[in-house]
Amino acid sequence: MKAIGFYEFGGPEVLQVVELPDPIPGPGEVRVRVGAAAVSPTDTLRRAGIRALDGKPAPELAEQGFPLVPGMELAGVIDLIGPNTETDLQVGEHVVGAIFPSGTRGAYSELVVLPVESVVRTPEGVDDIAASTLAMNGLTAMVSLETLQLDRGQTIGVTGAAGTYGGYVVQLAKAAGLQVIADAAEKDRDLVRSLGADVVVERGDDVADRFLEIAPDGLDGLADGAVLNEKVARAVKSGGNLVTVRHFESAPVNGVTFHAVRVRHNVRDTDKLDRLRRLVEEGKLSLRVARTFPACEAAEAHRLLELGGTRGRVVLNFGD
Numbered sequence: 001m002k003a004i005g006f007y008e009f010g011g012p013e014v015l016q017v018v019e020l021p022d023p024i025p026g027p028g029e030v031r032v033r034v035g036a037a038a039v040s041p042t043d044t045l046r047r048a049g050i051r052a053l054d055g056k057p058a059p060e061l062a063e064q065g066f067p068l069v070p071g072m073e074l075a076g077v078i079d080l081i082g083p084n085t086e087t088d089l090q091v092g093e094h095v096v097g098a099i100f101p102s103g104t105r106g107a108y109s110e111l112v113v114l115p116v117e118s119v120v121r122t123p124e125g126v127d128d129i130a131a132s133t134l135a136m137n138g139l140t141a142m143v144s145l146e147t148l149q150l151d152r153g154q155t156i157g158v159t160g161a162a163g164t165y166g167g168y169v170v171q172l173a174k175a176a177g178l179q180v181i182a183d184a185a186e187k188d189r190d191l192v193r194s195l196g197a198d199v200v201v202e203r204g205d206d207v208a209d210r211f212l213e214i215a216p217d218g219l220d221g222l223a224d225g226a227v228l229n230e231k232v233a234r235a236v237k238s239g240g241n242l243v244t245v246r247h248f249e250s251a252p253v254n255g256v257t258f259h260a261v262r263v264r265h266n267v268r269d270t271d272k273l274d275r276l277r278r279l280v281e282e283g284k285l286s287l288r289v290a291r292t293f294p295a296c297e298a299a300e301a302h303r304l305l306e307l308g309g310t311r312g313r314v315v316l317n318f319g320d
């Protein structure tokens with residue numbers, strides 16, 4: 001099978017088509033013929049040899065052996081079910097899947113073997129391209145909200161709200177009955193409002209001031225998709241929680257507790273993946289695709305993502 005991988009860390013140009021043996025599913029696993037794989041910031045960091053959580057070099061990645069194949073989420077068709085695998089999924093069914101890449105096992109591949117817990121049926125009426133954008137950031141957003149433990153009517157702040165993770169947090173928070181105050185650049189205001197934010201404030205390093213203008217007693221919780229960390233923490237009330245999507249170590253600041261969410265611990269959470277599927281079917285989560293590239297143009301896809309400013313996910317098409 002063909003995959004997109006790299007033999008050395010570096011810029012987008014290191015990505016190339018690699019030929020690999022077809023993976024065979026073992027007990028408890030399924031093999032998916034990938035139609036589409038979404039491109040995330042974490043993939044570009046992996047390609048550059050940088051640890052996503054703390055932005056430091058990650059020599060341990062090289063220990064997995066080259067080529068390395070990136071990609072954390074995919075959609076496609078089940079084409080093999082491993083022996084002794086309990087599932088009601090059938091060969092030929094469309095599924096979405098989440099994967100924490102390791103070695104040559106990543107989503108940028110024609111064929112990917114995953115634990116059966118990591119795949120669920122594709123939402124009704126959704127094609128592989130759009131479906132490939134659901135699992136990874138959907139899970140991260142869902143876990144973030146669970147971590148914040150907010151009750152209906154409480155106020156959540158969201159930074160990076162126009163992004164994939166931030167957008168899902170806004171939509172899930174609205175579905176949970178929260179008051180949502182989200183940041184956005186002027187050009188993204190309508191987008192973020194259309195996702196359900198009650199109030200949209202201008203983004204920036206001093207966004208905490210604007211959150212506090214709307215919620216003078218402080219936010220009950222905050223999902224920090226823009227990774228502003230301590231710059232935004234003072235917008236949260238004492239006793240509140242802040243979820244960071246990158247590693248941020250800090251003792252509580254002004255009584256605000258920091259929680260680092262790591263989706264790698266949740267890629268086998270079938271129940272959450274299934275809830276995400278249903279939320280898409282109910283129209284409560286929207287799948288946003290910025291642009292599609294043929295898989296062999298993965299380098300171009302990474303360049304586009306790294307330029308910043310894409311709204312919706314960049315997706316690699318393995319289907320044609």
Ligand SMILES: NC(=O)c1ccc[n+]([C@@H]2O[C@H](COP(=O)([O-])OP(=O)(O)OC[C@H]3O[C@@H](n4cnc5c(N)ncnc54)[C@H](OP(=O)(O)O)[C@@H]3O)[C@@H](O)[C@H]2O)c1
Binds near residue numbers: 261262
């Ligand atoms: N820990 C985990 O398990 C996990 C899982 C999923 C995602 N993540 C992380 O979550 C973050 C978001 O991921 P994503 O896929 O949603 O990325 P994305 O789609 O690129 O969204 C990030 C958003 O933040 C905006 N932004 C950047 N700097 C900002 C600032 N200073 N103030 C306000 N907004 C700012 C970006 O705008 P521009 O495009 O204009 O720069 C973009 O809209 C990434 O750091 C990713 O690595 C972590």
